[in-house]
Amino acid sequence: MTANRAFQEASPLLFGFVPAEDDCLSAPPQAAPDGKAARLPSYIADHRARLRDRFMQGGAGAMPDYELLELILFRAVPRQDMKPVARRLLDRFGDFNRVLSADPTQLTQIEGVGPAIVAELKIVEAAAQRLARSRVINRPVLTSWDALLDYCHTTMAHGAIEQFRVLYLDRKNVLIADDEQARGTVDHVPVYPREIVRRALDLNASAMILVHNHPSGDPTPSAADIDMTRQIVAAAGTMGITVHDHLIIGKSRELSFRSTGLL
Structure with missing residues (x-):
């Protein structure tokens, strides 16, 4: 939206x-x-x-x-x-x-x-x-994917600095928490895999979706984006937590790590 x-x-x-x-x-x-x-x-x-x-x-x-x-x-x-x-x-x-x-x-x-x-x-x-958040919170995210993308674009597509969010899901893939983990600069945001996994354990989450924006408008992932994603996937995997996707939100489009074979 x-x-x-x-x-x-x-x-x-x-x-x-x-x-x-x-x-x-x-x-x-x-x-x-x-x-x-x-x-x-x-x-x-x-x-x-x-x-x-x-x-x-x-x-x-x-x-x-x-x-x-x-x-x-x-x-x-x-x-x-x-x-x-x-x-x-x-x-x-x-x-x-x-x-x-x-x-x-x-x-x-x-x-x-x-x-x-x-x-x-x-x-x-x-x-x-x-309004956009109300359409995804406490609902099965994987069957409300368009609403999820609308929400991510509404909240992040036009930000002047990078934000990193984690959407935590329960066993039925219902969105139970939407956490802004960090804010950074125009081209970098600090991310700490241990904190992300710790929060998942606190919520008793079974899965997560990573989301961050590129203020430049181009959602093409950097080498740092790819490396950071791999670190989170590895850290989450040791605790039996699935990372369904990592979305990079640009001004008018998004990039899905899973759809592009990066995850």
């Missing part, structure tokens, strides 16, 4: 029950020079209403990335045109998914982006990840 798709599915909760004047819920109205509450300019209000209607009728597929971002930004900044900010975010980070997963410090370096916008973006990112 991409973040766009998760956003579309979660959108009724975010936008479906919002009244026309909902923008006042995000921040208090600015005071006009005469002391009265300033109203949203009609051209901005009309634009926001059109975007909401189009989204609810056609979903995310009917909208480009910058308009999806506008829908989020509307809630954070109630009385400004958000299109320039949305375009600046996309110019800096590349696409909708990378904007959502960007580091908060990097986000605040963009003109017009403050704490309220960062919070809204991170709420949507968390909602997308939680």
Whole structure:
């Protein structure tokens, strides 16, 4: 599942029950020079209403990335045109998914982006990840493989640094734990096979799936990736624990060690 798709599915909760004047819920109205509450300019209000209607009728597929971002930004900044900010975010980070997963410090370096916008973006990112996770946790992973890949892409494909996760499975190959073992740099993450196996024993896991991302976008495994996988397989094997696969997540595709004969 991409973040766009998760956003579309979660959108009724975010936008479906919002009244026309909902923008006042995000921040208090600015005071006009005469002391009265300033109203949203009609051209901005009309634009926001059109975007909401189009989204609810056609979903995310009917909208480009910058308009999806506008829908989020509307809630954070109630009385400004958000299109320039949305375009600046996309110019800096590349696409909708990378904007959502960007580091908060990097986000605040963009003109017009403050704490309220960062919070809204991170709420949507968390909602997308939680929705994707709900489709795989406590379910047989090997018969829900597409959902598992969606989850891995949603949580890891657009990260700026490498993450290494281990999905622990019980005897029926039901996912019982999803652990982020380590975070590293743009091209390296430290992995400790003993800790991975120890955690499996604590969980009484019978199998595992290894997952890590390549921020470069290219999921081709390095020599270090292959060597590390072999070490984990050997360590797990001494305890009777199976490593079903090692997935490397790129920006738009993944590589499976098992499918490519590396495992």
